[in-house]
Amino acid sequence: NAGVTQTPKFQVLKTGQSMTLQCAQDMNHNSMYWYRQDPGMGLRLIYYSASEGTTDKGEVPNGYNVSRLNKREFSLRLESAAPSQTSVYFCASSEAYGILTNEKLFFGSGTQLSVL
Amino acid sequence: QKEVEQDPGPLSVPEGAIVSLNCTYSNSAFQYFMWYRQYSRKGPELLMYTYSSGNKEDGRFTAQVDKSSKYISLFIRDSQPSDSATYLCAMSENNQGGKLIFGQGTELSVKP
Numbered sequence: 001n002a003g004v005t006q007t008p009k010f011q012v013l014k015t016g017q018s019m020t021l022q023c024a025q026d027m028n029h030n031s032m033y034w035y036r037q038d039p040g041m042g043l044r045l046i047y048y049s050a051s052e053g054t055t056d057k058g059e060v061p062n063g064y065n066v067s068r069l070n071k072r073e074f075s076l077r078l079e080s081a082a083p084s085q086t087s088v089y090f091c092a093s094s095e096a097y098g099i100l101t102n103e104k105l106f107f108g109s110g111t112q113l114s115v116l
Numbered sequence: 117q118k119e120v121e122q123d124p125g126p127l128s129v130p131e132g133a134i135v136s137l138n139c140t141y142s143n144s145a146f147q148y149f150m151w152y153r154q155y156s157r158k159g160p161e162l163l164m165y166t167y168s169s170g171n172k173e174d175g176r177f178t179a180q181v182d183k184s185s186k187y188i189s190l191f192i193r194d195s196q197p198s199d200s201a202t203y204l205c206a207m208s209e210n211n212q213g214g215k216l217i218f219g220q221g222t223e224l225s226v227k228p
Contacts, residue, residue: 033214040124042204042218043160058215090159094214105214107159
């Protein structure tokens with residue numbers, strides 16, 4: 001079972017470059033999320049998509065854009081990368097945002113991004 | 117001040133020890149309390165889930181929530197080297213689904 005798949009696993013960018021992080025889930029989940037993890041900060045929500053066709057900002061959305069391409073795929077784009085965006089990025093999915101009381105998130109293995 | 121505070125450790129214990137991991141929080145609206153386990157270079161996986169106050173037990177793991185003190189705990193009995201990982205507490209308000217607020221994570225090492 002693949003679960004949540006993220007690509008790429010590692011990426012190095014120069015300041016100002018752009019890139020898209022890809023995420024796909026095969027669990028037929030309605031909701032998908034992008035988190036970033038930094039030392040001493042825990043995980044912080046960047047954007048989420050409660051259902052296909054909707055996206056909303058999380059705690060730290062500045063510098064990012066997202067696209068919910070279809071029910072399976074949710075991408076994260078950095079238009080002009082900055083050193084402050086050096087982080088590990090995790091995609092996650094769940095059955096149904098805000099509807100089920102037992103909201104279990106399934107995480108991918110992460111993308112380690114360095115911006116020089 | 118962060119909404120959720122967690123001692124980052126690292127915490128090192130001998131095999132078989134009882135481990136206590138804790139988080140404090142400031143938002144009284146939090147209703148759902150979770151513990152995630154994260155192995156090195158992997159994504160977090162849900163370990164325990166509790167709604168509101170009380171205790172929940174699952175094998176060697178016990179989660180406790182004290183909403184009056186804004187304090188949650190995870191106890192691991194008979195700890196094993198395979199429990200070596202980072203443990204993250206996470207919380208959310210009612211109807212906020214996957215919009216979780218995470219603690220910084222505590223790195224645990226269980227020595228054989």
